[in-house]
Amino acid sequence: xxxxxxxxxxxxxxxxxxxxxxxxxxxxxxxxxxxxxxxxxxxxxxxxxxxxxxxxxxxxxxxxxxxxxxxxxxxxxxxxxxxxxxxxxxxxxxxxxxxxxxxxxxxxxxxxxxxxxxxxxxxxxxxxxxxxxxxxxxxxxxxxxxxxxxxxxxxxxxxxxxxxxxxxxxxxxxxxxxxxxxxxxxxxxxxxxxxxxxxxxxxxxxxxxxxxxxxxxxxxxxxxxxxxxxxxxxxxxxxxxxxx
Amino acid sequence: xxxxxxxxxxxxxxxxxxxxxxxxxxxxxxxxxxxxxxxxxxxxxxxxxxxxxxxxxxxxxxxxxxxxxxxxxxxxxxxxx
Numbered sequence: 070x071x072x073x074x075x076x077x078x079x080x081x082x083x084x085x086x087x088x089x090x091x092x093x094x095x096x097x098x099x100x101x102x103x104x105x106x107x108x109x110x111x112x113x114x115x116x117x118x119x120x121x122x123x124x125x126x127x128x129x130x131x132x133x134x135x136x137x138x139x140x141x142x143x144x145x146x147x148x149x150x151x152x153x154x155x156x157x158x159x160x161x162x163x164x165x166x167x168x169x170x171x172x173x174x175x176x177x178x179x180x181x182x183x184x185x186x187x188x189x190x191x192x193x194x195x196x197x198x199x200x201x202x203x204x205x206x207x208x209x210x211x212x213x214x215x216x217x218x219x220x221x222x223x224x225x226x227x228x229x230x231x232x233x234x235x236x237x238x239x240x241x242x243x244x245x246x247x248x249x250x251x252x253x254x255x256x257x258x259x260x261x262x263x264x265x266x267x268x269x270x271x272x273x274x275x276x277x278x279x280x281x282x283x284x285x286x287x288x289x290x291x292x293x294x295x296x297x298x299x300x301x302x303x304x305x306x307x308x309x310x311x312x313x
Numbered sequence: 314x315x316x317x318x319x320x321x322x323x324x325x326x327x328x329x330x331x332x333x334x335x336x337x338x339x340x341x342x343x344x345x346x347x348x349x350x351x352x353x354x355x356x357x358x359x360x361x362x363x364x365x366x367x368x369x370x371x372x373x374x375x376x377x378x379x380x381x382x383x384x385x386x387x388x389x390x391x392x393x394x
Contacts, residue, residue, distance in 0.1 A: 099377070215365065216364075216365060216367050217367070219323075254367060255375075257364045257375070258364075258378065260360065261360055261378060264361040264364055265361050267357050267361055
């Protein structure tokens with residue numbers, strides 16, 4: 070079966086519709102069939118519809134995403150209560166141990182992100198992986214950093230990513246590779262992203278799953294949960310009315 | 314080609330670059346296509362190195378692998394299609 074490739078972290082300038090359109094078209098040209106763009110918490114339905122229209126023209130499926138950057142676990146919980154049902158993907162930037170533990174435990178969080186260059190505040194360890202493996206959280210790795218960083222910083226990042234990818238694989242925690250691209254130059258084909266993942270010893274099969282099966286599964290699961298027919302996992306409303 | 318060698322060398326060092334066997338076969342500046350030969354064991358290494366290129370000199374660029382083939386004839390036929 071042909072793989073469906075997804076990029077869950079495209080970062081265009083939302084104030085510039087031409088830029089948004091150019092990035093979406095480039096993603097479609099490179100073979101992505103599903104993309105997600107982080108939106109502000111106060112974005113309107115009209116803005117979402119506009120982006121959906123651009124994606125439909127480029128023949129790409131669009132998933133709405135929000136990036137949370139809470140300072141405390143309580144702030145994370147209150148944000149999740151407010152926004153979970155409004156966005157298809159929730160990502161949390163974990164820059165403190167408490168926030169990362171809470172995010173890993175919480176079944177409303179889809180993606181765990183860690184500070185890219187602040188290596189002391191990357192708390193993805195075995196305890197975190199164990200918590201995440203018991204919920205639905207997935208480790209997200211933004212690949213644009215491997216393109217923009219150079220020298221010792223990139224070497225250190227690769228070393229950290231190798232360790233984290235190894236921990237994630239050990240706990241059977243899914244990994245998602247996203248571009249994090251804010252312009253077309255930083256976008257790469259899915260197979261090229263998988264090739265870049267070999268730099269931190271992710272196997273080819275795992276890397277291809279990280280750009281296809283894993284992100285698509287997240288969106289599919291959440292769309293099912295957010296649909297009006299959803300009652301509980303495995304239970305949905307098929308028909309309503311007097312004579313069912 | 315220097316930029317490609319530089320990218321491979323940066324990521325994999327001189328030892329890794331020596332295993333790749335990179336050779337330029339063809340280059341079309343107008344279309345922006347190049348055909349590069351690489352050893353079979355180093356295909357993924359070359360893909361990663363090409364993907365990691367973000368500039369040549371001062372010019373920002375992005376390199377995408379269009380197709381991979383065992384023979385040059387089959388490669389050109391794939392590209393035409």
